[in-house]
Amino acid sequence: MWSAEECLRSYQAANEQYWNEHGLSMTHPSPSMGQSGATTHGQPTLSAVTAFEVLPQHDYVAKRQFQPRPSIVFRTATEPFIRLADALAGNIAGLLGRDEAVFSQAHLTQKQSLRLEIVGSRSYERQINVRSPAHGSSSITKGRLAEKIARELFEYFARYQVAPLVSSNVSLRQGTRDFGKLVLLELRHVSKSSWQPILGVLRSS
16 A cells, blocks of 8 residues: 555656656645645645645556556646546646647557555546547547546546545545545556556645
């Protein structure tokens, strides 16, 4: 199982890689691995205004060896995540890199699997189309991927989250009643054709 510290460490590394590869600079440092949304040595983190906790998940274990690809990270200019409710509504104008292709063109299959292993909930796997309908074998964009993930997660919580989800730092009411509190941090490559969404839960104000 990923601890909050491990999730944030991986998220932070992916975050820095994304900004370095795209020649961007941040106005604030990335989230600390201590307390998400807290200040570190007097410096505010990106999540200082909208604090969140990483939603605990078990680590999906691939059945065969594979070469993991870099995580796909989701963020706006002001927040280190994208809100799933916004993506579900198609409100992705603020998503950085929303028009970029996200999957490698080499040996790109029609479908990839999304896997959820939320602690205290049933495992979930669902295939999604990752090729662009308009460009044949080309990858879909990051914006389109965010929308697909949001729809699948909304369906998951509507169908299978039949009881409240409570852990040491996270509390979600059953079904989709707290869907507005969920945010998408990154998509982690966990097997040859499988990706695991890393989610956060906004703290109550």
